[in-house]
Amino acid sequence: MQKRLVRKLDLEKAISKVKPHPTPRAYLEQYTISTETTAKILHIAAYTYDDIIGKTIMDLGCGTGRLAIGAVLVGAKEAFGVDIDREAIRMAHNNAEKLGVKERTHWIIADIDVMRGSFDTVLQNPPFGVQRKGADRKFLEKSLKLGYRVYSLHKSGKSNREFAEGSRERGARFVPVSPSPFLKRFIEKHGGEIKAVYAMRMTIPHMFDFHKKRKHEFMVGLYVIEGKKV
Numbered sequence: 732m733q734k735r736l737v738r739k740l741d742l743e744k745a746i747s748k749v750k751p752h753p754t755p756r757a758y759l760e761q762y763t764i765s766t767e768t769t770a771k772i773l774h775i776a777a778y779t780y781d782d783i784i785g786k787t788i789m790d791l792g793c794g795t796g797r798l799a800i801g802a803v804l805v806g807a808k809e810a811f812g813v814d815i816d817r818e819a820i821r822m823a824h825n826n827a828e829k830l831g832v833k834e835r836t837h838w839i840i841a842d843i844d845v846m847r848g849s850f851d852t853v854l855q856n857p858p859f860g861v862q863r864k865g866a867d868r869k870f871l872e873k874s875l876k877l878g879y880r881v882y883s884l885h886k887s888g889k890s891n892r893e894f895a896e897g898s899r900e901r902g903a904r905f906v907p908v909s910p911s912p913f914l915k916r917f918i919e920k921h922g923g924e925i926k927a928v929y930a931m932r933m934t935i936p937h938m939f940d941f942h943k944k945r946k947h948e949f950m951v952g953l954y955v956i957e958g959k960k961v
């Protein structure tokens with residue numbers, strides 16, 4: 732069985748072996764999360780909020796499985812990953828096997844709409860709704876139905892500069908920022924309560940024809956949300 736990874740650096744090294752999608756599609760916003768951001772999210776969830784070790788995890792829109800596989804490497808009891816894309820799930824399955832976590836991961840090809848059940852923790856890097864309006868909100872609504880704690884990445888209303896400057900000023904490892912008023916209202920309307928929002932760096936390599944730069948870097952907010960008791 733795979734040893735539990737505690738150090739962030741060891742986790743990053745392991746996650747870097749989780750291969751990204753070979754043929755990503757723009758309309759599904761199939762961007763793979765960076766190894767650094769994955770490790771940061773898992774460390775916050777595990778060691779600030781105790782939401783990973785020994786817990787059952789759901790990774791909504793799991794892509795090739797970085798968050799779900801990472802959660803098991805940190806010590807989750809088991810993790811489920813769901814994605815609408817068959818190729819992503821095939822890759823997730825292979826990645827889990829390669830990293831020695833096959834027995835504790837379960838992969839489902841489905842639209843998140845059909846998911847039912849209850850999980851201790853939902854982790855998600857949803858489509859930001861850039862290609863299909865409202866895609867991010869659909870993920871938020873579903874995650875709040877499935878999980879007691881939800882970790883969800885969302886585009887920030889603030890400019891990259893404001894976000895980055897805030898991070899530098901405070902000099903902290905994990906930087907809390909204020910939530911978007913729109914998302915706050917949306918989350919509360921669906922029974923959730925925001926515990927914190929942390930600034931995270933998102934890096935997207937040149938993947939699609941409409942990308943102009945070699946890589947696109949921007950800041951997002953990791954929303955830590957308490958859902959209903961499940």
Ligand SMILES: C[S@@+](CC[C@H](N)C(=O)[O-])C[C@H]1O[C@@H](n2cnc3c(N)ncnc32)[C@H](O)[C@@H]1O
Pocket residue numbers: 759760761762763764791792793794795796797798813814815816819841842843844855856857858859
């Ligand atoms: C931004 S990518 C994130 C992938 C992965 N979680 C990661 O962070 O590397 C969003 C993922 O959501 C999936 N997706 C989009 N709409 C979906 C839906 N309605 N149901 C299930 N998966 C969906 C896409 O195929 C894609 O893999």
